[in-house]
Amino acid sequence: MTDSEGTEFKRITRTFFEKEWQGTFDIFYEVSADGEKNYVKFAEFDPRDYSRLDAIFKEKQSEVFYIKETDLYKYYQFNILKHLLLELAQENYSPWEVVRTVYPVVTRLLQDYLEISTSDTFLELLDEIPEVLSExxxxxxxxxxxxxxITQKENTIQTHCANVGLYCLSLARELEMNRKDCEEICRGGLLADIGKKSIPREVMFKETALTEKDRQTIRRHPAFGKKMLNEMKRYSNTVLRMAGEHHENFDGTGYPLKIAGNNIDFAARICKIADVFNALTCRRTYGELLSPEQALTFMKEKMKGQFDPELLTAFFIYVDRQ
Ligand SMILES: [Fe+2]
Structure with a gap:
């Protein structure tokens, strides 16, 4: 949410304060006048003083407040991520435990990034995650x-991004790629659909059947995503190409470039498999949720020409192995 001066605010509820915070921040409440939203500073809060927080909530008789986006960034940086990395360094976690612990942080960060309209710096908070997962x-x-x-089957953009990142990583690992390449493919998978942030919400989250115009609008997300990531000047060519080419088909029938075969970036061909597989195995507004076996059969029988056959076979072998 943005006020009339363009400052971004994030809606928070009481549960937001349950974790230990470092540093102080301002709490705002929302006022609407003449169709314009404004945020009024209600209090400066020192999170160590929980009794005062109680008093604030009681006095205002509300469970909903707002903080500035910049404070939310600090919250993730100094609280959530710092705690996560500390926990992973101290505990002798199995690979499954690492991925299970990191997963909710990734989806939460992506959700906040996607919901706050001007916060590209938010993506920097994800920088260390692919390395941790790859390691x-x-x-x-x-x-x-x-x-x-571990992967949730909710049909949200943040869940889709997180799942695709993990499936890309595990397939890259299965192909015996090195740690650094696995890390970049994981990063590219996590960010491949970030361009959906630029698609109007009424089209992206439309609950009725999409029109041809809607479909064309949504099909702009690879180009938007690549452009956004390129402008951030912190991502590798692999990450950029995964965003731009993950809807290209091996037989040249995809979009937006209609390139085929090895002209499609190798990592983007991995991402294509992860993307379709996750879409088929997640709940949708319309259309059914498939089991992994049903999804693979569908991909093999109905969509075969879209995938790099060698990579699809490698994914089949990975899924089949118990
Ligand atoms: Fe996509």
Whole structure:
């Protein structure tokens, strides 16, 4: 949410304060006048003083407040991420435990990034995550079913991004790519659909059937995503090409470039498989949710020309192995 001066605010509820905070921040409440939203500073809050927080909530008789986006960034940086990395360094977690612990942080960060309109710096908070995930899968990859038990099946953009990042990583690992390449492919998978942020919400989240015009609008997200990531000047060519080419088909029938075969970036061909597989195995507004086996059969029988056959076979072998 943005006020009349363009400052971004994030809606928070009481549960937001349950974790230990470092540093102070301002709490705002929302006032609407003449169709314009404004945020009025209600209090400066020192999170160590919980009794005062109680008083604030009681006095205002509300459970909903707002903080500035910049404070939310600090919250993730100094609280959530710092705690996460500390926990991973101290505990002797198995690969499954690492991925399971990191997953909710990734989806939460992506959700906030996607909901706050001007916060590209937010993506920087994800910088260390692909390395942590990639490291955890050496020497041993997770089995497909261990991974499938972690990925949520909600049809949201943040869940889709997180799942695609993990499936890209595990397939890259299965192909015996090195740690750095696995890390970049994981990063590219996490960010491949970030261009959907630029698609109007009424089209992206439309609950009725999409029109041809809607479809064309949504099909602009690879180009938007690549452009956004390129402008941030912090991502590799692999990450950029995964965003731009993950809807290209091996037989040249995809979009937006209609390139085929090896002209499609190798990592983007991995991403294509992860993307379709996750879309088929997640709940949708319309259309059914498929089991992994049903999804693979569908991909093989109805969509075969779209995928790099060698990569699709490698993914089949990975999923089939118990
Ligand atoms: Fe996409």
């Amino acid at each position: 955890s899968l050496f020497p041993n990859n997770l089995s497909f079913f261990e991974l499938f038990a």
